[in-house]
Amino acid sequence: MAIVPEFLIKRIYQKGSLKKLEDGVSLVLKNVLGPGLISGFNFVKINDVLFEPKDVKFITNGVEYSGADVSEENPVVFRLGQIGTLIMKGKECIVDGLNKITIEAMNPEAGKVQLSVDDNKTP
Amino acid sequence: MEISFDKYSLIIDGKRVFIKSGAFHYFRSPGEKIAQDRFRKMKAGGYNAVDIYFNWNYHSQKQGEYDFSGIKDVRKVLKAAKDAGLYIIARPGPFINAEVNAGGLPFWLLQKEDVIPRNRIGTEYKYSPRYMEYIAEWYDHIIPIIKEFDNVILFQIENEYATDTMEEDYMRELYKMARDRGITCPIFHNDAYFAGLWADCVDIYALDLYPYINPNQNWKQDNFCFDTLDNVEEIFRGAKEDSPPFVAEMQAGWFDKWDGQGYKHLREALGDEHINIMTKTALSQGVTLFNHYMAAGGTNWADLACDEVYTSYEFCAPIDEFGIMQNNYFKAKEINYFLESFDFTQTEAKDFDFYQENIYAKMRHDLTNDCDWLFIRYLTDGTEAADISLPNGKTVKLKPCDMKICPVNLKLKGCEIEFSDVEIFARLKNEDEETVFFIADENANIYLKDGTVISGDKQDYEHLSFGATQFVFLTRKLSDRSWLLEDKIIFNADYVLPNGAVALEKNTEIAYFDLKNKFAKKTYVVREDEIVKEPVLAEITDIKFCAPEIDSGYDYSGWTKIKDKTDSLSCSLFDEFVWYKAKIPNNLNTITLSARHLFAVYINGKEVLNRNSYKIEKLQDVPETISIPLTEKILNKPVNELTILVQNLGFDKGFSGDTNNPRGLVFFRTSPEIPTEFSVCEKLSLERCKKYESENPYLTKITSYFDVDTDENEFFAKYVSFKDFDYKRATIFLNGVKIGRYIKRAHVQDKFYLINEFLKPHNKLEVVIWEKDRNIKSPWDFKSEIKNVKIIIGTQKLYKIFK
DSSP states (O other): OOSSOHHHHGGGBOTTOOEEETTEEEEEEEOOSOSOEEOEEEEEEETTEEEOGGGEEEEETTEEEEGGGOOSSSOEEOOTTOEEEEEEESSOOOOSSEEEEEEEEEETTTEEEEEEEEEEOBO | OOEEEOSSOEEETTEEEOEEEEEEOTTTSOSHHHHHHHHHHHHHTTOOEEEEEOOHHHHOSSTTOOOOSGGGOHHHHHHHHHHTTOEEEEEOOSOOOTTBGGGGOOHHHHHOTTOOGGGEETTEEOOOHHHHHHHHHHHHHHHHHHHTOTTEEEEEOSSSOOOSSOOSHHHHHHHHHHHHTTOOSOEEEEETTOSOTTGGGSSEEEEEEOSOOOTTSOTTTOGGGGHHHHTHHHHHHHHOTTSOOEEEEEESOOOOOTTSOOHHHHHHHHTTHHHHHHHHHHHHTTOOEEEEEOSBOEEOOTTOBOTTOOSEEOTTOSBOTTSOBOHHHHHHHHHHHHHHHSOOSSEEEEOOOOOOTTEEEEEEEETTTTEEEEEEEEOOSSSSOEEEEOTTSOEEEEOTTEEEEEEEEEEOSSOEEEEEOSOEEEEEEOSSOEEEEEEOOTTOEEEETTSOEEESOOOTTOEEEETTEEEEEEOHHHHHTEEEOSSEEEESOSEEOTTSOEEESSOEEEEEEETTTEEEEEEEOSOSSOOOOOOEEOOEEEEEEOOGGGSTTOOOTTSEEEOSOOBHHHHTOOSSEEEEEEEEETTOOEEEEEEESEEEEEETTEEEEEEEOOOEETTEEOOOOEEEEOOTTTSOSSEEEEEEEEEOOOOOOSSSSOTTOOOEEEEEEEESOOOOOEEEEESOHHHHOSOOOOSOOSEEEEEEEEEOOOOTTEEEEEEEEOTTOOOSEEEEEETTEEEEEEEOOTTOOOEEEEOGGGOOSEEEEEEEEEOOGGGOSOHHHHHHHHTTOOOEEEEEEEEEEEO
16 A cells, blocks of 8 residues: 555646657656655556656756666655656657556655556647 | 634633643553653653543453553543643544554454444545444543543544545544534644645644654755745645644654664764754744654553564654653753743744755744744754855854744843844743843854844853843753743753752752842752662573473463464454464475464474564565475474464554554465364463473573662663673563563664563563574573573663752
């Protein structure tokens, strides 16, 4: 059982931020929960397409992190109110209309934190 | 007592009151005398309220039975709080967390198949009518007791509760149940997610704040941990505009875990800076009700602990497990006295345009004192002080991780302070005059409106007069030893009691000050000689092998036979130690089992496996299943006797896991698979019966006797130390009461509080050592080795109290 209720985790996702890129997709997260560290990206899944940590990039405060490099030893500081962009490349995944997005990340205190939302592609 | 509130503060009998509370667990600090001692120390430290969790499980061991007698008499605890002059914040759950076994839910309740604890499975809401019926039963027992005390000012329902969909039925029903049973004070909940949860279901919105929960984190460097606290006023106003900002749990320490780094590390990591920053930042955010969690640490004696924590629940609290005041107590005292001296119940945030890296600055306008207060903080893990140039032209020098409250345009009787970064310790005043006590600081100044600049570089008791106002300076060292009573201050005492009694460790000259008589001095002689009793090696008078259950041929015909599930809940076995015995044939290849948490398997009286299966990762239990190959040498009889001893370290506390996660023998299977009929029994044999001697050496009991001189005019705390103990596991009994679990870990607890409540003039200390087979060459040698085991009994502190 996750420590943080799902409805609170959903608040991290910025509605309407899902964008198709030339070779992938991006979306925006905002930490509205509290002070925090991300100590790992387990996966991002958009519809049925799975992106492993190596296919995920997280850009925050002007620094780009590869999902594979983020770990308990090398966490990303994600402060209250801070915004970050997740970029997934290399696979077609986005559809017109509603897209199912699942992000699973790690937090040193809460353990596994999974965010599941639906969102439309932003034109 | 009439209690109301507005957006600023609580109003008691028409008067605004700033609530300075601290948490105390009566179940972890058992007995009326300990409660009296801790409450008096809290009051002496400037607290005016105590937060008390009521632990349902502690009072109801069996369904339908409630015990509020003897050390479980909560009336005595509540009376002790009242006698000490403290308000009470009552928190009867039903769920309390508090790192207690099953979060405070009774074990019998966890067994009920038609009960869904806390109306949720995982984070999914599932309303359970039967659960609500049992809560009604608990409330019917505890609320009438709480209602007997008119100093109860706040009442909490549930604790740190959330579900995915946030249905309000449960919380609204709890609220109604409390009101229907006569609770008239404001009701609140404690939101662990600081997200405005349940604000509409209660009278006052409250939250808990723990910026430092990861011992690997350097909070001084990772200053983002204060992000929520730094914006908490916005959270309060967003959640419930018309209720006062209330931090129902404000971090004053943190608990250590079995796999933690030890309380020494935690205390050093937190320092006294953390409580200073927490409390002052909260004040800067308009908080007028806070509760330091914990104010006084406690002990997980008997089976109080959840699986995460060991015996000590020291919590790095201002008053430690032994009842000794620590550095963060003195820091909390300093802030509490300041709040006692200046009414802070009505303040408004004021614009203050200032930015400097690593500096937090916040201005508040004080509607009561018609002045401003500047809160200024410097957070760094460096060692250099910061020079902070303020817009008013003044420069403040702050040490790393320091925070100050600076008065701005503070009108006193005889002068006006334009600005001061020399901090105020306390003030005594009457209609005609006042004395303000400052904490001397060589890097700080007091700027008066008339242009006078007073350096904070002062010696103890240096004073200046400005008409009806007198300034007196105290060094930090003396201010720690200075005690504010209603109309006087006592200086240079280790501590004082609210009635003015002075506690001293050694011969001391005490000073007194009050407005009428000014300073007076008196010398107290604690003892003519300076000899303090040294710790002594416990003399071992008796060594016995004490687990006859393991012996072949042990008569267990009277034990309960079980058929299907073997786990503790299914078998109604809630004690720490559970025995399982069964007959198995000699044609088995393996047995496979999973047990929580420590266990050993014996066949025909010989150990075949001894395992510590306790593991928590990412806040979750890590299950472990083990197969044991069985040879002809092990199964050396046609019908063999299997004995399994399981040590349950406690049920999950229910915050991030489920309280009814199984314990005991969770899984058992033989190969080839045959039905195994177990007989079960709980507790160690020495707890169950008088005849407990045995032939096998696996559990060995050593006994020692020691005397304690008790004197009504003394405060003492005694300990038993296992610092030089060579064995891996031990269970400690004081006069028959289980007071500690010793399990060797990297940062092990090796000093155990000999809880005063269980001490007698002549005491029996019993230690049961549960050793692995490989460490026992022969029973005879083992017994000889144990004769040399080193257990030390000592006195942590001894104060003489002068009434």
